[in-house]
Amino acid sequence: MSGTRAPEEAADGVWSTLRDLPPSVITLLVGIALSRTGTFIAVFLTLYLTARGHTPASAGLALTVFGVGSIVGSFASGTVTAWWGARQVIVGSMLLSGLAVLGVAFAEDYRLLVALAFAAGLFGQMYRPAAAAMMAALTPPQRLVMVSAAARLGLNVGAALGPMLGVWLLTHSFALMFVVNALTHLAFGLIALFLLPNAREGQESSDEAPAVSYRDVFKDSKYVLVIVAMFLTGFIESQYQAVLPLQILSEGHPAWLYGTIVTLNGAIVILFELPVTRYTQRLPMRTTIAFGSLFIGAGLALFGVPAGIWVCFAGVLVWTFGEIISAPSVVAYPALAAPTDRHRSRYIGAITTAQIGGYALGPAVGTYLFQIEHSFVWIMCAAVGLVAFLAMWRGVREPEQALA
Incomplete structure (x- = not known):
């Protein structure tokens, strides 16, 4: 299966796409x-x-x-x-x-x-x-x-x-x-x-349509890898809210630095995600989703490097780059990976739940590790980001629906 779309099949730019939407x-x-x-x-x-x-x-x-x-x-x-x-x-x-x-x-x-x-x-x-x-x-x-x-x-x-x-x-x-x-x-x-x-x-009300449940989602072993990787990515990304402010204060940096980092992340995403997606949408979804998780983990890990304020800005740039290249594909992927329209909402529900679950559990584990040793949190982010990358690389497949 080809990993990229043919030029005539590829999506247009930002405004042409939005202009032609229903x-x-x-x-x-x-x-x-x-x-x-x-x-x-x-x-x-x-x-x-x-x-x-x-x-x-x-x-x-x-x-x-x-x-x-x-x-x-x-x-x-x-x-x-x-x-x-x-x-x-x-x-x-x-x-x-x-x-x-x-x-x-x-x-x-x-x-x-x-x-x-x-x-x-x-x-x-x-x-x-x-x-x-x-x-x-x-x-x-x-x-x-x-x-x-x-x-x-x-x-x-x-x-x-x-x-x-x-x-x-x-x-x-x-x-x-x-x-x-x-x-x-x-x-x-x-x-x-x-x-x-x-x-x-999917017209699931039809008497001839076989029943679909979450059991069907979890029979898809490759998609289960994506679900697990999405949980892991949410788990480590939650540390920017739970542990990063504690890390910044523990290093003697001013509190405004944390606000600046969070604001910079949001501003970059708002300003650049749509224009960047014009190009990343043409790449294989496995590439954008997997490397996005890897860069998120690497960017968060940089916050644990004791090299001054500059490394915090390097961290937010790497982390945000991972978010920009992966998030639009992550949002689109479940619907495209579902084998039929009737499976679509379950595929979306499973990955959404995994991400929210990662965000919910991450702060408790991150703050516990921070109490033991500050560096453990950021080492964990690097390691878990790598595991998420490998799971995404193995699990994400270029959906045929996206190539039609």
């Missing part, structure tokens, strides 16, 4: 960006609970429960999307998550608040595999990598603007911040209800 895909991209910009609960939940008089441990428990809900929601979405259709899941996810977030703002009982945090995580993540499945169904396969990069642009811009908007809102009140969070989710739900197409994935 209006429903543009609507979906706008809705995703809107929802991400208005999502504040994960960032401010701990601060909100401690401000209300709860202990840091209680706040941490609520955030952990929110994370568990996110994992469950992303996994369940693969099956629910196949049963009910992507539009229905997006609508239900956004409406129910909006109501859960609204409940968090006004709940007085701690146990109820924790239950609502779980619901907010559960329903707040269910839309992701459904949206990815819809995007794959509505986008020509040869353009899916570029469209995935456009979706990531909306998410990254939202991730950059959201916390700033949240800080401004909480200067008025936490309740107002969560109300706005709820309204953005409700708005995306209504957009999906009235403007997105209503199509069951």
